[in-house]
Amino acid sequence: MKNESRVIGRRVSRIDATEKVTGSFKYPSDLTMPGLLHAVVLRSPHGHAEIEEIESSAAESLEGVIKVFTAKDVSQELFGEIVKDTPIFAREKVRYYGEPVACVLADSEDVARNAIKKIKVKYKTLPEVFDPSEAMKEEAPLIHDNYPGNIAVEKKAERGDVEKAFAECAVIEKDTFTLPYVHQVPLEPNGCIAFVDERGQLNLYTPNQSPAWLRSRLAELFNLDLFQVRVIQIQGGGGFGGKCPLTIEQICVALALDIKRPVRLVNNREEDFYATWGRVPMKIELELGADKSGKLLAKRSRVIADNGAYSNIAPGVLSTALTRIDSLYRLKNVENIGWLVYTNKIPTGMFRGFGNPQITFTVETLIDRLAARLNIDPGEMRKRNAPCAGDVSVHGWNLKSCGLTECIAICMEESNWNWKGPGKMEKGKKVYRGQGLACCIHVAGNRGVYPSFDGSAAEVRIGPDGGVKVLSGEGEIGCGANTTFAQIAAEILGVEMERIQVPEVDSCYSPFGLGAYASRVTAIGGNAVKNAAENALEQLKEEAACLMGLNKEEIIYEEGRFKSGDKTLTFEEVCREGCYSKGGTTIVGKGTYIPQDVTIADKETLYGNISPSYSFGAQLVDLEIDVETGKVKILDFLAVQDLGRVLNPLGAEGQLEGGVIMGIGYALSEELVLGEKGEVINPRYRDYKIPLAIDSPQVRVKFVETNDPVGPFGAKSVGEPALVPTAPAIANAIFNAVGIKVNSLPITPEKMKMELQKKIRELEEKE
Amino acid sequence: MQIKLSINGQKKNVEINPGDTLLKAIRRLGLTGTKEGCGEGECGACTVLLDGLPINSCLYLAFNAQGKDILTIEGLKGKNGLHPVQKAFVEEGAIQCGYCTPGMVLISKALIDRNPHPTEEEIRNSLSGNLCRCTGYVKIVNAVKRVAEGGKRNEK
Numbered sequence: 001m002k003n004e005s006r007v008i009g010r011r012v013s014r015i016d017a018t019e020k021v022t023g024s025f026k027y028p029s030d031l032t033m034p035g036l037l038h039a040v041v042l043r044s045p046h047g048h049a050e051i052e053e054i055e056s057s058a059a060e061s062l063e064g065v066i067k068v069f070t071a072k073d074v075s076q077e078l079f080g081e082i083v084k085d086t087p088i089f090a091r092e093k094v095r096y097y098g099e100p101v102a103c104v105l106a107d108s109e110d111v112a113r114n115a116i117k118k119i120k121v122k123y124k125t126l127p128e129v130f131d132p133s134e135a136m137k138e139e140a141p142l143i144h145d146n147y148p149g150n151i152a153v154e155k156k157a158e159r160g161d162v163e164k165a166f167a168e169c170a171v172i173e174k175d176t177f178t179l180p181y182v183h184q185v186p187l188e189p190n191g192c193i194a195f196v197d198e199r200g201q202l203n204l205y206t207p208n209q210s211p212a213w214l215r216s217r218l219a220e221l222f223n224l225d226l227f228q229v230r231v232i233q234i235q236g237g238g239g240f241g242g243k244c245p246l247t248i249e250q251i252c253v254a255l256a257l258d259i260k261r262p263v264r265l266v267n268n269r270e271e272d273f274y275a276t277w278g279r280v281p282m283k284i285e286l287e288l289g290a291d292k293s294g295k296l297l298a299k300r301s302r303v304i305a306d307n308g309a310y311s312n313i314a315p316g317v318l319s320t321a322l323t324r325i326d327s328l329y330r331l332k333n334v335e336n337i338g339w340l341v342y343t344n345k346i347p348t349g350m351f352r353g354f355g356n357p358q359i360t361f362t363v364e365t366l367i368d369r370l371a372a373r374l375n376i377d378p379g380e381m382r383k384r385n386a387p388c389a390g391d392v393s394v395h396g397w398n399l400k401s402c403g404l405t406e407c408i409a410i411c412m413e414e415s416n417w418n419w420k421g422p423g424k425m426e427k428g429k430k431v432y433r434g435q436g437l438a439c440c441i442h443v444a445g446n447r448g449v450y451p452s453f454d455g456s457a458a459e460v461r462i463g464p465d466g467g468v469k470v471l472s473g474e475g476e477i478g479c480g481a482n483t484t485f486a487q488i489a490a491e492i493l494g495v496e497m498e499r500i501q502v503p504e505v506d507s508c509y510s511p512f513g514l515g516a517y518a519s520r521v522t523a524i525g526g527n528a529v530k531n532a533a534e535n536a537l538e539q540l541k542e543e544a545a546c547l548m549g550l551n552k553e554e555i556i557y558e559e560g561r562f563k564s565g566d567k568t569l570t571f572e573e574v575c576r577e578g579c580y581s582k583g584g585t586t587i588v589g590k591g592t593y594i595p596q597d598v599t600i601a602d603k604e605t606l607y608g609n610i611s612p613s614y615s616f617g618a619q620l621v622d623l624e625i626d627v628e629t630g631k632v633k634i635l636d637f638l639a640v641q642d643l644g645r646v647l648n649p650l651g652a653e654g655q656l657e658g659g660v661i662m663g664i665g666y667a668l669s670e671e672l673v674l675g676e677k678g679e680v681i682n683p684r685y686r687d688y689k690i691p692l693a694i695d696s697p698q699v700r701v702k703f704v705e706t707n708d709p710v711g712p713f714g715a716k717s718v719g720e721p722a723l724v725p726t727a728p729a730i731a732n733a734i735f736n737a738v739g740i741k742v743n744s745l746p747i748t749p750e751k752m753k754m755e756l757q758k759k760i761r762e763l764e765e766k767e
Numbered sequence: 768m769q770i771k772l773s774i775n776g777q778k779k780n781v782e783i784n785p786g787d788t789l790l791k792a793i794r795r796l797g798l799t800g801t802k803e804g805c806g807e808g809e810c811g812a813c814t815v816l817l818d819g820l821p822i823n824s825c826l827y828l829a830f831n832a833q834g835k836d837i838l839t840i841e842g843l844k845g846k847n848g849l850h851p852v853q854k855a856f857v858e859e860g861a862i863q864c865g866y867c868t869p870g871m872v873l874i875s876k877a878l879i880d881r882n883p884h885p886t887e888e889e890i891r892n893s894l895s896g897n898l899c900r901c902t903g904y905v906k907i908v909n910a911v912k913r914v915a916e917g918g919k920r921n922e923k
Contacts, residue, residue, distance in 0.1 A: 014862060017865075018849070030799040186900055188802070238866060654902055657905040658901045685804075685809035685810050686809050693891040694891045
C-alpha cells in the first residue's frame with residue numbers, strides 16, 4: 001500500500017505543462033517543412049444541387065497555384081464507418097452546404113484562398129430537406145438514391161415485456177424532446193500535413209484522436225498497404241470527439257499522393273464548423289413509467305437522429321442513444337427504436353458523450369416529473385433504482401463496480417438539498433431559485449470499432465541511461481493521458497516522474513492502441529502501460545539477480561533499490577549494467593490488455609457487455625431564474641463522479657470542471673443555427689456562444705472511489721461522463737424553481753422568457 | 768515592405784505585406800507560441816502585450832506595432848525560470864490542451880500587473896475575452912488567485 005500512493009493519486013502537473021505555458025509546444029497548425037504547399041477547400045454554396053460543370057482554369061492560371069483538384073482527380077472509393085457513402089469531393093451532386101467540391105493547392109494559403117474564388121461551378125439546385133421527420137416521408141427528396149425514405153440505419157433494442165410493465169405502472173410520463181446540433185469548437189481548428197517520401201511511404205502529421213484507426217481507414221480508402229502509411233499524432237488544441245472521424249485528412253492525403261510534395265490543410269474557424277462534425281441532433285419521444293414506490297418499470301423510446309448528408313460515425317451514436325441510459329438504473333423492460341435519417345445538413349459525428357447526453361437529458365428530466373407526481377424526492381427515487389456492483393443490466397452490462405448511490409447521496413448531503421416538488425410561480429415575484437439533480441452512466445471503452453478487438457498494447461523501454469520511455473498507441477489529445485501513463489509507469493517502477501518520457505504516437509514505433517474515444521484511454525491503455533511496466537520491472541529484477549549472482553526470487557525492489565540481504569543495487573546501476581552486459585540493448589517491458597468478458601453488442605438486439613467498466617456520476621445545480629430577462633444564473637454546481645480511483649486529482653478535477661462547463665453551454669447557450677440552404681448562420685465565437693469565464697460557476701468536484709477490479713489501480717473513466725448529466729440537472733432545477741418542463745435545448749433567455757410569460761398568463765387566467 | 772519590431776526585448780527586421788496582422792508577423796518569425804483560434808478577435812488565443820497592455824494580435828496591424836514593446840509568451844520566462852503566473856498555471860493544473868494557455872497567461876499577467884490583488888469577479892471579467900474549451904476556467908481562475916495571494920498552493 002505504501003508504494004501505491006507514491007505517485008498515483010497525487011496532484012501531479014502535466015508532463016507537457018512547461019512546454020505549453022512557455023509557448024514552445026508545437027501544435028499541428030505550428031508545423032511547417034521545406035517545400036510545403038497549402039490546400040484550401042472550395043465548399044458547396046447549396047444544400048442539395050447537381051454539379052453541372054466545374055471551370056477551374058482561371059484559378060489554375062493564378063501565380064502560385066499548383067493544381068486544382070476535383071472528384072475526378074482523387075480516389076473514387078467512398079468512406080464512412082458503417083455506411084460507406086462519403087466521397088472525398090462531391091461527384092454528381094452536393095448534399096450539404098459546405099460539402100467539399102474542389103481544392104486548390106498553392107504556394108501559400110493566401111494564394112489558395114484567393115484562387116478558390118476563381119473556380120466557377122455551375123449547379124442545378126434540387127429540392128432540399130432539413131428536418132429528419134420530413135425527410136422520412138415518402139414525398140421527401142431522396143438524398144442518396146440507394147437509401148429509400150432517407151433512412152441510413154434503423155435499429156432496435158428491446159428487452160423484457162414493455163406492454164405488461166407499463167400496465168403495472170402507477171404513473172407514466174411521456175414527452176417529446178428536441179436536442180440541438182452543437183459543435184465541439186476546439187480552440188485549435190483541425191489541420192494536418194501529409195507527404196509521400198522517396199520510398200513511396202505516405203506520412204501524415206495529425207491531431208486525430210485515433211491514429212491507428214485513421215491509418216487503417218486511409219489505407220483502405222487509397223488502396224495502400226497498411227505498412228505504407230505512417231501516422232504521427234501531434235497533440236492538437238482540443239478534440240472532444242470532433243477530431244476522431246475522417247473529416248479532412250482524406251483530402252490532404254489525396255493531394256499529397258498526387259503531387260508528391262508536402263501538403264498542409266488547416267481549417268480556419270468558419271471552415272471548422274463545416275469540416276468537423278458536431279453532436280447528432282435528435283428528436284426523442286420518451287415514455288417512462290414507475291410503480292408507486294418510485295421503482296422504474298418500463299421505458300419506451302423513439303429516436304429520430306439527424307445524420308446530416310453522410311453517415312460517418314452517427315450509426316454508432318444512434319446505438320448509444322438507444323441503449324446506454326438503460327443500464328443507469330435497474331430497468332428491466334425497455335423498447336427502443338431509432339432511425340438515423342439523411343438530411344441536407346452538415347454531417348454529424350462524435351462529440352463527448354456519443355449519444356449519451358441526448359438520451360440522458362430525456363430520461364433524467366422525466367424521472368423528476370414522475371417523482372413530482374409520486375411526491376417522492378427525486379434523489380431518493382434515483383437511489384431506489386440505482387444498481388449495485390455485481391448487477392448485470394438489461395442490456396447485459398456487467399457492473400463490476402458501481403458508486404451511483406453514494407454519488408447521489410453526496411450531492412444531496414453537500415448542497416443544502418431541499419426538494420419540495422415542482423415550483424409554482426407567484427404574481428409579482430421576480431426571481432426564483434431551484435435545485436436539480438441528474439445522473440449518468442458511461443463506458444470506459446466500447447468494443448465494436450475493430451470487429452475483433454478492443455485492447456491496447458504498450459512498451460516501457462529502459463536504456464542504459466536509466467531513462468524510461470513509455471510507448472502507447474493511445475495518444476494524447478489534451479486530457480492528460482500521457483501524464484497518467486507516466487504516473488502509472490513511475491508508480492510501478494518506483495522512479496521519479498522526471499525520468500519518464502512519453503513520446504507522441506508514431507505508427508513507425510508505437511504499439512497498437514485504438515485511441516481517445518469512448519473514454520477508454522486510462523482504463524484500457526493504462527492497464528497495458530501498467531502491465532508493460534511490471535514486465536520491465538521483472539526484467540530488471542532478473543538483471544539485478546544476475547549481477548548479484550542470485551535468483552530473481554531473492555531480490556526485493558523498493559524505493560528505487562534492488563536489495564537482497566546487505567547487497568544493494570540502484571535503479572541506475574541495474575539499468576546500466578543490465579543493458580551494457582547484453583551489448584547495450586534496451587530493456588523492453590511489453591504489456592497488453594484485452595478486456596476479458598467484453599463483447600461486441602449484438603447487431604440485431606444491441607445486447608452485450610461492451611466495456612470493461614462503467615462510470616457513474618451525479619450532478620446537482622442550484623440556480624436562479626430572472627423573470628424579466630429569462631436568464632438562468634448558476635449559483636452552485638456540484639459534480640460527483642464514481643471514476644473508480646482518482647489517479648491524478650488535478651487531471652480528474654479538470655475533466656469534470658471542463659465537462660460541466662461544456663454541459664452548461666449545451667444546456668443554456670450553444671446551438672449551430674442553419675439558414676435556409678443549410679448554411680451556418682453563426683460560424684464564429686461571437687455568435688456560437690460557448691461559456692465565458694464570467695458566465696461560468698466555480699464548479700465543486702467530489703469523487704467516489706469504488707476501486708474497480710478491472711481498471712489500472714481501480715480507475716474507470718471520467719472524460720465524457722463529466723458533461724452527460726449537466727443539462728438535465730439544469731432542466732430539473734428549472735422545473736423545481738418555476739414548474740416549467742424543458743423539452744428542448746438550449747434554454748436561451750429568449751426561450752425561457754417565453755415560457756415564463758406563458759406561465760404568468762396561465763396564472764392570470766386562473767384568477 | 769520591411770518594418771522594425773521590438774519583440775521580447777529584441778529588435779527584429781520583419782518582411783510584411785502592408786495589411787499583415789501582428790499575429791502573422793510574429794508567427795512568421797518562428798514565435799508560434801502566439802496562437803490563432805479565430806482570426807477575428809473573439810477567442811484571445813493570439814493575445815500579446817503591447818507596452819504592457821493586452822491586445823488581440825490578429826486584429827492589430829503589424830505596421831502599427833513599430834516603436835512599441837511587444838511581449839509574447841516566449842518572452843515571459845525570465846532568467847530565474849517561469850514567471851509566477853506561468854508557475855501557478857503549471858502547478859494548479861490550469862492547462863489541458865494548452866492552446867488557450869499563452870493568451871490566458873499573458874492576459875492574467877496584465878491583470879496582476881495592473882491590479883495585484885483582484886477579486887474572483889475581477890479575474891473572471893478580465894479573462895472573458897479569452898476562451899477555453901477544456902478547463903471550464905476553474906483552475907485558471909485558481910491559478911490567478913494564487914498569484915494574487917502571493918503564490919499559496921490551493922491544495923485540496
